[in-house]
Structures are given as C-alpha cells and as structure tokens.
Amino acid sequence: MTTDTPARLLQLLSLLQTPREWPGGELAERLGVSRRTVRxxxxxxxxxxxxxxxxxxxxxxxxxxAGKAMPPLVLDDEEAVAIAVGLRAGAGHAVEGVDEASVRALAKLEQVLPSRLRHRVSTLQAATTPLTSGDGASIAPETLTVMASTVAGRERLRFAYRAGDGTGSRRLTEPYRLVSTGRRWYLVAYDLDRDDWRTFRVDRVSEPFATGARFAPRELPTGSAAEYLRRSIQRRQETYEFTVAFAAPADVVAARLPTWLGTPEPEDGGSGPGCVVRGATGDPLEWLAIRLAMTDCDFVVREPVELVDCVRELGERLTRAGGA
Incomplete structure (x- = not known):
C-alpha cells in the first residue's frame, strides 16, 4: 500500500495518462488502497x-x-527514454517540421532525467544509426539543447566556431533564437566581441558553454529571426531567384516541397491543373535541381537560365547513368 499521498497521486496520474478507462476497483488494487481513497x-x-x-x-x-490546458505529464522510465531518444534523433538534423519547440522540449526533458536514464538514452543512441537522414549536416543534440536552454533563460553563451574557410575562433554571445531552414540549424545571436548581430551555423559550433550570466534581450534589427537569417544568407551568397511550373495541383506540390523554397500558387487563377513556385535560394543549383526532382511531379524551369542548364545537364547525366 502506498501511504505517501503525493507519491500515490503521481502513480495514479501515470495510470490515468494511459488512453483507456480504469475501473475504480482496478485502480484501488493497483495502488493498494480502498475505492474510497481512490475517489x-x-x-x-x-x-x-x-x-x-x-x-x-x-x-x-x-x-x-483533454482540458483547456495541458497539465504536467508523468512518464515512467521506459516512456521517458523513448521520448528522449526520438527527440534527439530528430534534433540531430534540421528536418522539416522539427523546429525550435522540439529542441526546447528535449532541453526540458534532459534537464530532469535521472543520470541512470540519461546514460540509457546516450547508450541507445550510440548503438543505433538511422537508415536515412536529413539533407543537412548532423548535429550533436547536446549542442542544440545547451543553445535552447540559453535562449530560453536569456543566458550568455560561449562556444568555439569554425568559419567556412576553416578559421577557428571563440565567441561570447547573447543568443536570440535558433532557426531551422529545413536543411540546417542556425543560431541568431548578438556577438559581444564584435558588438553586432551575427548568424552561426550550428553544425560548425563546438564546446557550447552556458556561462550563467544573464542579459536583457536586445532588439533585433529586422524584428524576426527568420527574416534576419534570410537577409544574412543572401548577403554572403550568390542568390538565384527561380520560377518553376509544376504539372500538379498546388496542395500536392506543397506536401512534397520544403516550405522555405516557396509556396505553390495555382496557375491561371486556379482554373488550370498546375501550379507555380517562385522563390530564391543561395544553395547550389545542383541541390535545388535534385530537390525539385524529388517531388515526383513533372515540372518546367522557367528561370533562371542557370537552373535550366543545371536541370538539363543533370537529366543527361542520369540518362547516361541508366545505360540509355
């Protein structure tokens, strides 16, 4: 019999969070108390x-x-390990649909996991490997959780950073937001040493350390971390604006194309069967050509001419590879 009321309430709550109806007698038997105590x-x-x-x-x-608000969940050991492993696997890549909220959830869960469960999560993840992964580089989940914690807690973050040319540096920042582009994670932060806003590719970050020093948040120039990142990428890379016509309905293409590439719009005012996607990218055109082909829909590139040539060369290369 569980005589500790708080412990018994947690045990009862854990049972009730299983999606089924529990007879009062069964609950009383599980808890080792009377039905009156259960009530x-x-x-x-x-x-x-x-x-x-x-x-x-x-x-x-x-x-x-379901109620108006979600009360705290109570998880047993196996459930906590399963959720942590799933979140860590998803957070390791900037997968479409896995955004900052997922990383915050992982940070909260790992903060309260007992050491024995953290060891089980790490052991299980180290012993397994996914068959497929996202398009971007993999990231240690611990890096994301440390960053997410400092963003939420308004805590200064120190880390080592490797630039695109291989140059290494140490950075002290006031982290603002984590942003996922669908291929990569980026940190938007105020760089204290350079006295300006910066964006950092998270897969180039190592040794992240939460300093414990709090800060008052600054006002971002653009007001939106996603918009600031977009402008930052465009400044650093050659950007191509593209227009692609698909011989498929807009909702079909939207389900198969990352949202950050553009929103499909019905062509001819919606009277025709196809749609058009207009967007801009600083990624290599070869990658964009492959990503368009992955929609498994017929399409025609209208602009730019560089993408037209890239798609044509890719098609010829694949044709030769097929032995035709």
Whole structure:
C-alpha cells in the first residue's frame, strides 16, 4: 500500500495518462488502497487542474480527458527514454517540421532525467544509426539543447566556431533564437566581441558553454529571426531567384516541397491543373535541381537560365547513368 499521498497521486496520474478507462476497483488494487481513497485522490487531481472524467456503474470508471490546458505529464522510465531518444534523433538534423519547440522540449526533458536514464538514452543512441537522414549536416543534440536552454533563460553563451574557410575562433554571445531552414540549424545571436548581430551555423559550433550570466534581450534589427537569417544568407551568397511550373495541383506540390523554397500558387487563377513556385535560394543549383526532382511531379524551369542548364545537364547525366 502506498501511504505517501503525493507519491500515490503521481502513480495514479501515470495510470490515468494511459488512453483507456480504469475501473475504480482496478485502480484501488493497483495502488493498494480502498475505492474510497481512490475517489478522494481523483478529487485532489481535479482540484489541481487535471480533467478526470468519471462514469457511473457498478464499479465506476475514470479516464483523463483533454482540458483547456495541458497539465504536467508523468512518464515512467521506459516512456521517458523513448521520448528522449526520438527527440534527439530528430534534433540531430534540421528536418522539416522539427523546429525550435522540439529542441526546447528535449532541453526540458534532459534537464530532469535521472543520470541512470540519461546514460540509457546516450547508450541507445550510440548503438543505433538511422537508415536515412536529413539533407543537412548532423548535429550533436547536446549542442542544440545547451543553445535552447540559453535562449530560453536569456543566458550568455560561449562556444568555439569554425568559419567556412576553416578559421577557428571563440565567441561570447547573447543568443536570440535558433532557426531551422529545413536543411540546417542556425543560431541568431548578438556577438559581444564584435558588438553586432551575427548568424552561426550550428553544425560548425563546438564546446557550447552556458556561462550563467544573464542579459536583457536586445532588439533585433529586422524584428524576426527568420527574416534576419534570410537577409544574412543572401548577403554572403550568390542568390538565384527561380520560377518553376509544376504539372500538379498546388496542395500536392506543397506536401512534397520544403516550405522555405516557396509556396505553390495555382496557375491561371486556379482554373488550370498546375501550379507555380517562385522563390530564391543561395544553395547550389545542383541541390535545388535534385530537390525539385524529388517531388515526383513533372515540372518546367522557367528561370533562371542557370537552373535550366543545371536541370538539363543533370537529366543527361542520369540518362547516361541508366545505360540509355
């Protein structure tokens, strides 16, 4: 019998978070208490904001339902390890749909994981490898979680950084936001040594260290971290504006193309079957050509001419590779 009321409430909450209805008698047996005690514990959970729904009957039943706000989750060891491994695997690549919120969740979870579970998570991830990965470079999840923690806590961050030409440096920053482009993670931060805003590719960061020093957030020049990153990339790279017509509906293309490449728009005012994507990229045109082909939809490149040539050369190379 569990005589510690807080511990018993946590155990009861863990059972209720399983998507099923629990008869009162079964809950009493699991907890080693009377049905009357179960009813009192249910009332306590309701007072704490947990929406527990009860059903009438000879034995009665209880289940946790969706409420106006999400109360804290209670996870057992196996569930915590499974969630942490999944978040770490996703955070290692800038996968479409895995954004800063996922990294924040991972940072919160790993902060409270007991050491025995952290060891299990690390061991399991080290012993496995994914068959496929994102388009971008892989990143140590620990790097992302440290950065996410300093962003959320407004804490100065120190790290080693390797520039594109291989030059190494040490940076002391006031981190503002983590931004995912769909291929890579970037950190937008105020560089204290250079007294200006900077963007850093996270896969080039090593030895991230939260200094513990708090700071008052500065106002970003553009107001949006994503917009600041876009302008920063355009300044550093040769950017191509492109227009591509697809022989497929806009919703079909949108589901197969990263959102940051552009939003498909119906052609001819929506009367035709196809759509058009207009956007800009600083990535190599060879990569863009391959990414367009991966939509598995027929398309025609209208501009620029450099992308037209790139697609044509890629098609000829693939034709030769196929032995035709």
């Amino acid at each position: 009192r514990d249910i009332d306590r959970l309701r007072e704490l904001g947990y929406p527990v729904q009860s059903t009438k009957g000879s034995d009665g039943g209880y289940r946790l339902v």
